[in-house]
Amino acid sequence: MALILGFDTSCDETSVALVEDGVAVRASVVRSQQGFHEAHGGIVPEAASRVHLGAIVPAVREAMAAGGAAPTDLTAIAVTYGPGLGGSLLVGLNAAKGLAYGWSRPLIPINHLEGHIYSAWPAAHAEGRPLPALPCLILIVSGGHTELILMRQHTVYQRLGGTRDDAAGEAFDKVGRLLGLPYPGGPAIEAAAHAHRAAGGSAYPLPQAWLRGTSDFSFSGVKTAVLHLLDPSTVGRRPQADAPDVPRAIPPVGAVAAGFQDSVVGVLVAKTVEAARQCGAASVVVAGGVASNGALRQAMVTALAPLCTPLYVPPPALCTDNAVMIAAAGYFRGMAQALPHESTLVTDVVPGLALTGA
Ligand code: KG4
Numbered sequence: 323m324a325l326i327l328g329f330d331t332s333c334d335e336t337s338v339a340l341v342e343d344g345v346a347v348r349a350s351v352v353r354s355q356q357g358f359h360e361a362h363g364g365i366v367p368e369a370a371s372r373v374h375l376g377a378i379v380p381a382v383r384e385a386m387a388a389g390g391a392a393p394t395d396l397t398a399i400a401v402t403y404g405p406g407l408g409g410s411l412l413v414g415l416n417a418a419k420g421l422a423y424g425w426s427r428p429l430i431p432i433n434h435l436e437g438h439i440y441s442a443w444p445a446a447h448a449e450g451r452p453l454p455a456l457p458c459l460i461l462i463v464s465g466g467h468t469e470l471i472l473m474r475q476h477t478v479y480q481r482l483g484g485t486r487d488d489a490a491g492e493a494f495d496k497v498g499r500l501l502g503l504p505y506p507g508g509p510a511i512e513a514a515a516h517a518h519r520a521a522g523g524s525a526y527p528l529p530q531a532w533l534r535g536t537s538d539f540s541f542s543g544v545k546t547a548v549l550h551l552l553d554p555s556t557v558g559r560r561p562q563a564d565a566p567d568v569p570r571a572i573p574p575v576g577a578v579a580a581g582f583q584d585s586v587v588g589v590l591v592a593k594t595v596e597a598a599r600q601c602g603a604a605s606v607v608v609a610g611g612v613a614s615n616g617a618l619r620q621a622m623v624t625a626l627a628p629l630c631t632p633l634y635v636p637p638p639a640l641c642t643d644n645a646v647m648i649a650a651a652g653y654f655r656g657m658a659q660a661l662p663h664e665s666t667l668v669t670d671v672v673p674g675l676a677l678t679g680a
């Protein structure tokens with residue numbers, strides 16, 4: 323049995339977890355800074371790294387105690403080294419390096435996006451389902467990324483496309499702010515849209531960018547459409563053929579939230595299903611914070627049904643940032659590939675790290 327201690331401090335969650343054989347969760351600690359950043363309407367990077375510093379050692383203690391593990395039980399330590407906020411990443415990486423050195427355990431540096439992909443493996447195990455079959459098509463939709471990736475063999479990735487501007491979660495957060503909703507915008511928009519529909523309201527139609535013939539996405543247009551809708555005076559700042567010359571009534575927040583969610587979900591689902599069909603995917607994974615969106619989950623189930631391709635969408639706790647996914651990725655990245663701990667201790671954070679084929 324391989325027992326991996328995972329760390330993730332890429333953004334605003336201090337997470338530590340213990341996972342057996344890449345799938346069985348022994349402990350998962352996630353200390354969210356959400357309440358702290360809510361007051362500022364977004365993440366303040368300097369403040370985030372300071373909060374991580376105070377939280378990381380208690381989180382390790384809690385995870386080791388909850389999992390009933392001693393340092394000598396650990397096969398390896400896996401840690402996110404990018405992408406993310408530099409100061410936040412440094413806290414997790416240095417804590418993991420210190421423990422790897424002190425406990426003489428190998429250190430496995432993990433790409434945060436690879437972590438999001440592997441969140442589907444412990445999720446499938448917990449549900450008693452077969453693990454996702456390869457080739458697996460993965461849609462990562464988080465605050466920082468929107469990527470379509472094909473994995474034909476474990477830890478080898480082919481990027482099919484991604485966003486050309488805002489990430490899906492970023493668009494949710496920015497539109498949430500425009501609508502005066504609390505941070506983070508994703509869950510708030512979902513709740514506002516749901517309440518509006520439950521009260522019998524309809525969605526205000528908003529544009530979709532299809533970028534046909536590609537697996538790329540663009541969400542800045544729909545975000546700008548919301549801005550123009552809420553503040554028609556902004557339309558005149560740039561020449562626009564459809565600039566209104568009469569004041570329009572601004573639709574209710576719930577109608578705009580529902581229209582925005584429909585726009586984003588519609589494109590994400592259609593492009594993922596098309597890519598799955600073209601690649602002959604044996605399974606589809608949807609991961610990252612935005613994958614906790616109920617409308618996206620439901621639409622993906624419906625649209626994939628005719629293809630009979632098994633769909634894996636982890637539960638929300640594994641979609642948003644956590645260290646279970648990092649420990650799982652550490653396992654699949656392989657004991658065979660793990661370097662002796664002395665050599666990996668030189669690993670530095672890479673805030674702009676991309677997911678490569680290696
Ligand atoms: O994966 P994640 O926790 O952090 C990053 O690595 O970015 O994703 C956070 C993002 C935020 O943009 C947040 O608004 C979005 O996920 N999100 C949602 C929902 N829950 C979180 N977006 C839409 N609907 C949700 N229910």
Ligand code: ZN
Nearest residue numbers: 438464642643
């Ligand atoms: Zn993430």
